[in-house]
Amino acid sequence: MTINTLSQDGVQRQQMPCLTKMERMIISMQDPDMGIKLRNQRLLITVIPHAMTGLDIVEWLIKKCSISDEEALHVGQLFVKYGYIYPLKEPRNLILKADDSSYRFQTPYYWMSTRWPASELDYAIYLAKKNIRKQGELIEYEKECYNALHKRINHTWDFVVMQAREQLRASKQRRKGDRIVLECQEQAYWLVNRPPVSPEHYKLTTLTKNTIIEHNRISLARNRVKSSICLESYVKYCEQYQPHDPIMQGCLPSNPWITDDIMFWNMNSETVALPTKLRVERWSFSFMELLNDQMGRKEFLTYLEKEFSAENLCFWQACEDVRHGETAKIPEKVDEVYKQFLAPGASRWVNIDSKTMEKTLEGLKRPHRFVLDDAQMHIYFLMKKDSYPRYLKSELYKNLLARAIVPQETKKSVFPFMRRQRHSSPSPALATQTAEDDGKAKYSNSNSGTASRL
Amino acid sequence: SSDTLATLKTESETLKTKLEEERAKLHDVELHQVAEKTEALGQFVMKTRRTLKGHGNKVLCLDWCKDKRRIVSSSQDGKVIVWDAFTTNKEHAVTMPCTWVMACAYAPSGCAVACGGLDNKCSVYPLSLDKNENLAAKKKSVAMHTNYLSACCFTNSDMQILTSSGDGTCALWDVESGQMLQSFHGHAADVLCLDLAPSETGNTFVSGGCDKKSCVWDMRTGQCVQSFETHESDINSVRYYPSGDAFASGSDDATCRLYDLRADREVAIYSKESIIFGASSVDFSLSGRLLFGGYNDYTINVWDVLKGTRVSILFGHENRVSTLRVSPDGTAFCSGSWDHTLRIWA
Numbered sequence: 001m002t003i004n005t006l007s008q009d010g011v012q013r014q015q016m017p018c019l020t021k022m023e024r025m026i027i028s029m030q031d032p033d034m035g036i037k038l039r040n041q042r043l044l045i046t047v048i049p050h051a052m053t054g055l056d057i058v059e060w061l062i063k064k065c066s067i068s069d070e071e072a073l074h075v076g077q078l079f080v081k082y083g084y085i086y087p088l089k090e091p092r093n094l095i096l097k098a099d100d101s102s103y104r105f106q107t108p109y110y111w112m113s114t115r116w117p118a119s120e121l122d123y124a125i126y127l128a129k130k131n132i133r134k135q136g137e138l139i140e141y142e143k144e145c146y147n148a149l150h151k152r153i154n155h156t157w158d159f160v161v162m163q164a165r166e167q168l169r170a171s172k173q174r175r176k177g178d179r180i181v182l183e184c185q186e187q188a189y190w191l192v193n194r195p196p197v198s199p200e201h202y203k204l205t206t207l208t209k210n211t212i213i214e215h216n217r218i219s220l221a222r223n224r225v226k227s228s229i230c231l232e233s234y235v236k237y238c239e240q241y242q243p244h245d246p247i248m249q250g251c252l253p254s255n256p257w258i259t260d261d262i263m264f265w266n267m268n269s270e271t272v273a274l275p276t277k278l279r280v281e282r283w284s285f286s287f288m289e290l291l292n293d294q295m296g297r298k299e300f301l302t303y304l305e306k307e308f309s310a311e312n313l314c315f316w317q318a319c320e321d322v323r324h325g326e327t328a329k330i331p332e333k334v335d336e337v338y339k340q341f342l343a344p345g346a347s348r349w350v351n352i353d354s355k356t357m358e359k360t361l362e363g364l365k366r367p368h369r370f371v372l373d374d375a376q377m378h379i380y381f382l383m384k385k386d387s388y389p390r391y392l393k394s395e396l397y398k399n400l401l402a403r404a405i406v407p408q409e410t411k412k413s414v415f416p417f418m419r420r421q422r423h424s425s426p427s428p429a430l431a432t433q434t435a436e437d438d439g440k441a442k443y444s445n446s447n448s449g450t451a452s453r454l
Numbered sequence: 455s456s457d458t459l460a461t462l463k464t465e466s467e468t469l470k471t472k473l474e475e476e477r478a479k480l481h482d483v484e485l486h487q488v489a490e491k492t493e494a495l496g497q498f499v500m501k502t503r504r505t506l507k508g509h510g511n512k513v514l515c516l517d518w519c520k521d522k523r524r525i526v527s528s529s530q531d532g533k534v535i536v537w538d539a540f541t542t543n544k545e546h547a548v549t550m551p552c553t554w555v556m557a558c559a560y561a562p563s564g565c566a567v568a569c570g571g572l573d574n575k576c577s578v579y580p581l582s583l584d585k586n587e588n589l590a591a592k593k594k595s596v597a598m599h600t601n602y603l604s605a606c607c608f609t610n611s612d613m614q615i616l617t618s619s620g621d622g623t624c625a626l627w628d629v630e631s632g633q634m635l636q637s638f639h640g641h642a643a644d645v646l647c648l649d650l651a652p653s654e655t656g657n658t659f660v661s662g663g664c665d666k667k668s669c670v671w672d673m674r675t676g677q678c679v680q681s682f683e684t685h686e687s688d689i690n691s692v693r694y695y696p697s698g699d700a701f702a703s704g705s706d707d708a709t710c711r712l713y714d715l716r717a718d719r720e721v722a723i724y725s726k727e728s729i730i731f732g733a734s735s736v737d738f739s740l741s742g743r744l745l746f747g748g749y750n751d752y753t754i755n756v757w758d759v760l761k762g763t764r765v766s767i768l769f770g771h772e773n774r775v776s777t778l779r780v781s782p783d784g785t786a787f788c789s790g791s792w793d794h795t796l797r798i799w800a
Contacts, residue, residue: 241741428564
């Protein structure tokens with residue numbers, strides 16, 4: 001949804017597609033065979049024809065859409081709210097009641113969707129009437145307009161035909177003299193006022209078309225993966241993460257939003273002494289999961305230090321710092337990275353293949369945000385394929401997993417109606433006040449190796 | 455000349471048809487078929503656990519803080535409020551110089567918020583704990599578009615912001631200098647939403663617009679690497695599946711759809727005959743099994759992503775649900791509405 005009413009090619013946008021959908025349903029409701037059975041409803045001393053009860057509407061919706069009565073009432077209520085159905089007894093109170101209160105369908109002329117663009121619609125109705133009355137009576141330009149309108153306002157065409165039929169029916173009941181006069185008046189009006197032929201669809205320039213063609217050509221050449229493989233991965237992912245999904249399976253000790261107890265957050269904080277079992281297990285799902293958890297990252301660093309390959313992780317973190325940091329600081333940061341990790345004889349030299357090293361060193365002459373990307377990628381995949389799997393098999397990891405906590409479920413309060421006090425927590429804005437003074441840039445949990453967070 | 459245009463049009467259309475054929479070739483199974491062996495979800499009970507009252511007008515956007523309990527929300531009357539949703543206390547409030555603040559985002563550090571709307575800009579406000587300080591004084595103007603700002607989000611740090619606008623473009627900005635680092639052109643109409651990919655390489659994002667298209671962009675080159683055009687109306691919301699291999703979109707056509715990036719096609723449609731009004735905002739539960747959709751008919755529908763069925767419908771808001779986000783640790787989700795309130799559901 002947008003506030004802009006014209007699309008880029010200057011044509012009026014279709015407003016609110018929900019109205020089209022509602023109208024389609026309203027039309028089915030009025031279907032002589034499958035729709036709601038209309039009958040005479042008594043309103044005080046008058047008999048109103050073609051009416052129905054609120055209960056009729058709700059029951060029809062329940063059956064047609066296979067939904068509950070609560071939802072059917074909700075949907076029915078929307079039809080009343082938007083004026084497609086109106087109540088007979090209290091016409092100003094637009095509410096649907098699922099009882100024997102009487103309702104009627106609003107005439108299409110007053111449907112919401114017909115409010116814009118009115119003149120085009122009126123013209124379409126006029127042409128449709130002419131077309132219905134005597135087949136092929138439309139003259140050349142009228143035929144053109146009719147086809148163009150049929151294309152452009154296709155979404156309201158049902159309404160156009162319905163309205164045309166209704167107007168024809170009404171006119172048949174007039175005296176012949178009156179009818180002829182009205183027809184002449186109408187014809188004269190449209191001769192003078194017919195809407196101008198609007199510009200051709202899609203004023204695309206050759207340039208735009210070329211871009212689209214290029215894009216499609218590239219897309220054609222893309223390597224695609226079979227659906228069965230892709231979709232199977234979702235099933236596996238959902239299964240693997242289900243125990244970690246608090247909305248799906250709850251969380252221990254309890255969901256803070258439900259019990260007002262923040263133990264769950266305390267037990268999973270960054271600085272906790274011993275992590276929970278679920279948390280440590282999650283590090284084994286993917287390398288990203290390990291790195292995204294500050295505690296996991298620390299553990300991994302400890303492991304790498306034992307293996308004398310800690311410089312890899314430090315290098316990766318420094319590259320992240322360059323990629324996501326302040327633009328102005330890039331040259332100095334890149335220089336620092338070069339000195340520490342890439343220069344021959346550097347204190348924390350990282351082992352990159354010669355081709356990547358050559359390319360990186362060349363790029364360093366004109367440092368930009370992504371200049372270290374290739375080298376960073378190389379080291380990332382090195383850790384992922386080599387150090388990470390070995391970490392998961394290591395004593396360090398297995399030990400931690402064995403010691404990790406499985407929280408006890410919070411016992412339900414003896415007095416369930418007494419709410420626990422909801423404690424506030426230190427604002428993150430406070431936590432880094434000092435860091436800001438030091439002039440350090442602020443980073444997120446997931447990728448920072450430098451500035452401290454929360 | 456019109457001849458060239460006509461030939462180009464035919465060529466474009468032919469390519470498009472070929473593309474659809476290629477995409478269809480590898481589509482050997484439907485998602486719900488693959489999910490047949492998955493256990494069905496039982497009865498689903500979610501309730502409103504907190505109601506955040508304080509906005510004087512329609513709530514348009516919300517974002518969670520990484521601390522899992524704070525939220526920033528923005529509204530039609532120009533107010534941006536930072537809440538501790540757990541205690542429901544308001545911690546900060548900023549009055550923007552414009553109305554219809556359609557976009558807001560929490561910085562990863564928790565120290566700032568970004569917002570914008572009809573002012574065509576995205577501004578960053580550092581959050582101060584000094585009660586007397588006027589937050590607006592330290593405001594930093596970062597992004598400048600030529601039409602309204604529809605969405606914004608920080609990338610992995612406080613230093614860069616991604617924006618989308620009614621001017622049909624997206625852009626990446628350096629916060630300190632306000633410099634545009636990259637712009638993204640390709641949508642033929644207003645861009646309404648965007649989401650950053652949670653991938654290892656962290657270099658792509660997806661956007662959705664009024665041209666019914668969703669596009670995946672390479673942040674480094676500014677190129678559109680993939681696009682999908684199956685919705686029948688404006689795309690109001692896009693959100694990545696947690697693994698980053700797919701994304702969901704919510705549209706005015708009353709459907710939500712799932713697109714797989716490796717298969718390069720739409721793989722699921724979440725719709726129901728009784729759901730007539732557009733979906734304004736979508737988000738996944740932590741495992742990706744559930745998709746929550748906020749709709750313009752005031753309801754929230756919960757979908758089983760794998761089986762394609764609607765698991766639950768949540769009533770409560772008294773006007774359109776305009777924004778919806780799951781909390782960072784998946785313990786709850788928050789919905790914002792034109793009824794001036796935000797609700798936490800768990």
